[in-house]
Amino acid sequence: MKKFLSLILALAMILSVCGLAQADELPVITIMFHGSNVTDDTAVLEKVNEYIADKVGAKLEVIWGTWGDFDEKAVDALVSSDAGVDMVFTCSWSADEYNSFARKGYFVKLDELIEQYGAELKAAIPESLMQAATIEGADGKGIYAVNGFKDTATQNTWDINVTLLNELGYTVDDVKNLGFFGWNEIFAKAKEVKGDSFYPFLVEPMVAERMVTNSIIVAGDSGSVNLLSLYLNPDDVSAEGTYGSTLLNKFATPEYKAFVDQMHKYYEAGYIDPALSVAETSNDARTNHQKEASYLIGTQSYAYGYEYSADVLARGVEVTFLPCTEAYVDATASQGAMVAINSASEHPVESFKFLALLNSDPTLMTLLNYGVEGIHYNLNDEGLVVFTEARASYSPWTNGMGNVTILPDTETEGKGFREAFRAYYAGAKSIPVPSFVFDNSAVSSQMASLANVAAQYALALDCGAVDPETELPKFIDALNAAGMEAYLAEANAQLAAYLGK
């Protein structure tokens, strides 16, 4: 037994000596990127580590999370105080929601680091984004994550199959002038020409609701089905809407009633694919219809330049995105993609230096986002990025990384795209309550039961699959029974406090 123990001790000593020997090398910092489609990152990371060795003084390791990992992995790492993950994605709508996780002390407060090492970062990102990230956290008011400069304003659009529309003898202007409540004749015509199994109106029901009633997503509201509405002024998003800055029960307004009544008419007339009204099939059906361009008018939450993206071009028809309102800055968009440093991290300084560099240095951002020149992409004569086949093994989620405005233009986007992109979002107007985030912790149990009720009714109603005359009153009663009043009161009290400041 003694022999055995001493053997183990000897082994442990050898191991610790090995550990010490390694400590002379650069520290390793780890970042978790979600939504990735990466199977081979060796070439990229080799280049990245070469590049950042002096500038950051650390070696980068990347965890390529997929979309499905999104809600758990970062939370796991943070909650278990796992020092193995230094940087995680956070935002106003993920499970590691920025505001609540910063309040609970999972993120490092960055103000001092920004002061010390963030001059270039400050220059690269608009002041408004820094403002949007400034919140009350565990260590007082400050910035708890590096805010990515991407499509930082929200804009919903009608996605129009122009090729088909022209074939039917209408123009985009007709669609615009007739408006949501007057598309009956266009849909009837489409149905007549394309046959009975064609569904002209391709809606994402919840998005369509916001588009027609001009309401926004209130950050901090139930994520699966929104319960609160804040109505915008569609003519000037920075002015107050009809109800002022008041939060309303989304489903109890005349605007909502009018919307679901009209949707029900469209649904009854056979203009909407029944598959869209079932949560399990809704997204698949929508993607497929888009792929095949088997629709006339659809809904799309829009990012500048989306019409040049590969999947829109692949539809093989001319597509136009007709905006409902101008782009507006709300908390959902301005806290839409951020990267925070884990408070359990052993290398917060190196991590911050890395993030600052990533958001301000085009070389590093391009390397991590588009891959290595000559392997994943080539530059054509105009200096535009042309992706190679190797890109398939390395395509991370572009917008989740940070400042995408410093990326080079690609061939499909055309020259000057990123510049225009930057101008488009830098100039976007803010809504009257741009950084209001509802802290639902006081009413979380009501929220859970309300979300359950809403999950039962909302999608079918929004899609027009059930009769609002009978279902809507039942729905509203059920919501009231589940505690809508308390939920709404808490939300409005917080909004009043926010506006009072």
Next chain:
Amino acid sequence: MSNFSARTGKRRIRAGSFSLNRFSPGTETVFHLVLALFSLICIIPFVFVIIISFSSEESIRQIGYSFTPLSWGTEAYAYTFQLGDALWRSYFNSFLITIIGTALSVTITVLYAYPLFRKDYRFRGFFNFLSFFTMIFGGGLVPTFVICKSVLGLNDNYAALIVPMLFSPFNVIIMRTFLRTTVPMELIESATIDGSGEYRTLFRIVLPIMKPGIATIALLVALGYWNEWFLSLLYLNKNMNIMPLQYLLMRMQRNADFLAKNSSMLGADATKAAATLPSQTLKMALVVFIVIPIACAYPFFQRYVIAGLTVGSVKG
């Protein structure tokens, strides 16, 4: 003639001797129908999955899942072969984890259950309680996760996918009860008298009798390992090379779910990402890949499982 009468006589005897155990033809028909229906309910979903995996994408888009698709296709299988490394590697991982896990788990269960069954073991009560207690009061998910990951180092390695499921008190109880009903103490006593040591008694004398019990446990454990994806979700972060097949499939499903749920938050990103997701037929093809090996393993276990079910049932 004599031949004939002998035969009828025989028949009479047979009918007579079995009449107590035999149902009336009517009841028998009903039982057969019920069992047939039950088997159908079990088989139909799988047949349906196979049909969907061989349907063409086109057909699914137009009429959804159907037993009679508009057209057939093998695109899904062609695509799985293109998945190449990722697919075969996770297939290999699934086998490796299942085989090693089952072997270790069964060994541990047997070694734990055997002393508990021996009435002459002094700390029987204590160890019984120790395993039974964990059956009722677990540590909870988060503490378990933290201990496994930070203390035990079950992180991004095969051990993380095997160790947490090694010991199941439920299996120990099954095994103990099985031993109690099949192995008489006299057998062990006589072995001891004949000079057999404890290990020889266990491995040479008791183990052969335990075979049906071991097979039952092995089947349960193997199924558990084969179908396990939650451990991968918890403990795999960087090293995706050791991902089992179930998790590969689960990831595809979760990706689709996430995008569906958050499409309004992600906007155009969600649409872009959804376009790269595998098709419905591919998912079903992977399900076929998952089911076939375990379905093939069943017949080998079945003999023992049935023996295990009935053995001991008539004992007082």
